[in-house]
Amino acid sequence: MSVQASAALFRPVRAGNAFEETVERLLQAVRLGVVEAGGRLPPERELSERLGVSRVTVREAIRALSDAGYVESRRGRYGGTFVNAVLPPKPAGDGVIDAEELQDVLCLRHVLETGTAEQAAMRSLMPDERRHLKDALTEASVADLDDYRRRDARLHLAIAESSGSTSLTSAVADVRMRVDALLDRIPLLQPNLDHSNTQHATIVDAILGGDPATARQAMAEHTEGTASLLRGFLR
Amino acid sequence: MSVQASAALFRPVRAGNAFEETVERLLQAVRLGVVEAGGRLPPERELSERLGVSRVTVREAIRALSDAGYVESRRGRYGGTFVNAVLPPKPAGDGVIDAEELQDVLCLRHVLETGTAEQAAMRSLMPDERRHLKDALTEASVADLDDYRRRDARLHLAIAESSGSTSLTSAVADVRMRVDALLDRIPLLQPNLDHSNTQHATIVDAILGGDPATARQAMAEHTEGTASLLRGFLR
DNA sequence: CTTTAAAGGACCGCCCACGGCCCATTAACC
DNA sequence: GGTTAATGGGCCGTGGGCGGTCCTTTAAAG
Numbered sequence: 001m002s003v004q005a006s007a008a009l010f011r012p013v014r015a016g017n018a019f020e021e022t023v024e025r026l027l028q029a030v031r032l033g034v035v036e037a038g039g040r041l042p043p044e045r046e047l048s049e050r051l052g053v054s055r056v057t058v059r060e061a062i063r064a065l066s067d068a069g070y071v072e073s074r075r076g077r078y079g080g081t082f083v084n085a086v087l088p089p090k091p092a093g094d095g096v097i098d099a100e101e102l103q104d105v106l107c108l109r110h111v112l113e114t115g116t117a118e119q120a121a122m123r124s125l126m127p128d129e130r131r132h133l134k135d136a137l138t139e140a141s142v143a144d145l146d147d148y149r150r151r152d153a154r155l156h157l158a159i160a161e162s163s164g165s166t167s168l169t170s171a172v173a174d175v176r177m178r179v180d181a182l183l184d185r186i187p188l189l190q191p192n193l194d195h196s197n198t199q200h201a202t203i204v205d206a207i208l209g210g211d212p213a214t215a216r217q218a219m220a221e222h223t224e225g226t227a228s229l230l231r232g233f234l235r
Numbered sequence: 236m237s238v239q240a241s242a243a244l245f246r247p248v249r250a251g252n253a254f255e256e257t258v259e260r261l262l263q264a265v266r267l268g269v270v271e272a273g274g275r276l277p278p279e280r281e282l283s284e285r286l287g288v289s290r291v292t293v294r295e296a297i298r299a300l301s302d303a304g305y306v307e308s309r310r311g312r313y314g315g316t317f318v319n320a321v322l323p324p325k326p327a328g329d330g331v332i333d334a335e336e337l338q339d340v341l342c343l344r345h346v347l348e349t350g351t352a353e354q355a356a357m358r359s360l361m362p363d364e365r366r367h368l369k370d371a372l373t374e375a376s377v378a379d380l381d382d383y384r385r386r387d388a389r390l391h392l393a394i395a396e397s398s399g400s401t402s403l404t405s406a407v408a409d410v411r412m413r414v415d416a417l418l419d420r421i422p423l424l425q426p427n428l429d430h431s432n433t434q435h436a437t438i439v440d441a442i443l444g445g446d447p448a449t450a451r452q453a454m455a456e457h458t459e460g461t462a463s464l465l466r467g468f469l470r
Numbered sequence: 471c472t473t474t475a476a477a478g479g480a481c482c483g484c485c486c487a488c489g490g491c492c493c494a495t496t497a498a499c500c
Numbered sequence: 501g502g503t504t505a506a507t508g509g510g511c512c513g514t515g516g517g518c519g520g521t522c523c524t525t526t527a528a529a530g
Binding site for chain 1: 237239240241242243244245246247248249253256257260263264267269270277282285286287288338339340342343345346347349350351353354367392393395396398399400401402403404405406408410
């Protein structure tokens with residue numbers, strides 16, 4: 001039995017307790033911009049059902065996010081839990097980063113993102129999917145430094161959705177959270193942002209034009225850009 | 236908020252209770268050939284620690300696998316839990332397959348497997364990694380119809396390991412379990428098997444030769460083969 | 471102004487899972 | 501042949517998470 005394979009298979013069955021995992025999932029929705037600023041989360045009862053977790057646990061998780069300044073709850077009909085316009089700054093984290101973790105997440109991201117771009121370009125997208133992609137691209141292109149991370153994530157998720165595989169979309173969201181945790185430790189510069197926007201346009205054009213090879217290639221260059229940024233700053 | 240993205244993010248936080256997930260994980264190790272026939276699982280105490288689950292739960296899971304005929308436990312020093320030489324036939328499952336699930340898993344598999352093959356070919360493998368790959372290839376090529384599924388899975392896992400990313404390896408193992416559940420419903424024919432062996436050799440050669448493009452292309456053709464098989468039988 | 475429905479807020483009893491501990495068994499070693 | 505260490509087997513008290521139920525608040529609808 002290979003030691004690496006067994007390490008991959010005998011990893012922990014759960015990343016944390018129900019509360020922690022629920023917090024993490026809701027954080028994904030907020031941080032990746034799936035629920036936009038000012039937007040409302042699904043009602044607690046619905047979240048409870050969809051996340052497969054008791055409502056008590058959902059409430060505790062929401063309470064934690066509320067205390068941290070991410071969301072705010074309002075009672076009464078037409079109430080709910082709303083995403084704050086301005087998100088709290090994230091803790092810088094410890095300076096040391098595991099080189100193996102970096103290699104792992106960057107490799108995974110490369111595979112997933114180039115794969116979604118290619119798959120998206122291979123499908124014949126519905127009109128609403130095409131519009132959704134274009135909208136996400138536009139919103140990312142006009143974002144300022146503060147909003148950029150969320151809108152960028154939202155665009156990459158839109159591309160993943162265009163692949164037509166929910167499992168792929170989930171995987172992209174998960175790896176994006178890991179990448180974001182790393183990106184929090186390096187500065188975001190305007191030139192990088194401009195360059196990203198150009199690449200985004202190329203990728204979306206290729207997808208909408210049904211050109212898988214170009215979509216993959218463009219996405220590869222795009223992820224390689226942030227990858228080398230991370231490698232440079234963290235090593 | 237896109238309905239697809241929220242479906243991906245607000246999916247259940249846990250696939251089942253601790254017992255069920257532990258059974259699933261141990262089944263992976265057995266069914267995917269990570270622990271070969273006659274081989275010994277790690278001791279219960281170690282499994283408990285690595286899986287992040289209490290020893291009671293591990294024991295209940297092992298008991299379930301034992302009852303199902305997958306493994307056998309022996310007490311005393313140098314005892315342990317051993318994988319049976321002949322695995323029980325799997326239940327056929329219900330005839331109806333969700334078309335969306337099929338599309339989802341095949342798309343995910345294509346992206347992951349072609350990605351791992353490419354990444355593996357891009358790395359400079361250590362001598363023991365190269366040997367491991369060759370061994371897995373040889374064992375798959377000499378397998379008979381009964382053993383083929385396990386050895387094939389083992390080879391694909393070996394390729395995934397060669398990518399150097401444990402996350403990727405885990406993802407490949409997970410999607411392989413889903414694919415296997417589908418493959419159980421269609422017959423395995425010798426011609427398909429021969430064709431697979433030829434493709435396996437091409438893939439491994441490309442990886443060992445450091446040719447990412449060929450590795451990806453060969454793996455793409457390989458997965459497309461089983462994909463069209465599945466689509467044909469199940470639709 | 472009253473009604474109503476939908477949302478958050480709070481509590482209770484139950485059970486699964488955990489940690490910890492000790493027992494029983496077995497093959498190697500001296 | 502006794503000793504030893506590693507392994508599976510089993511038990512018990514505790515706590516987290518669950519399902520269920522009811523209360524409170526709120527804005528739209530009438």
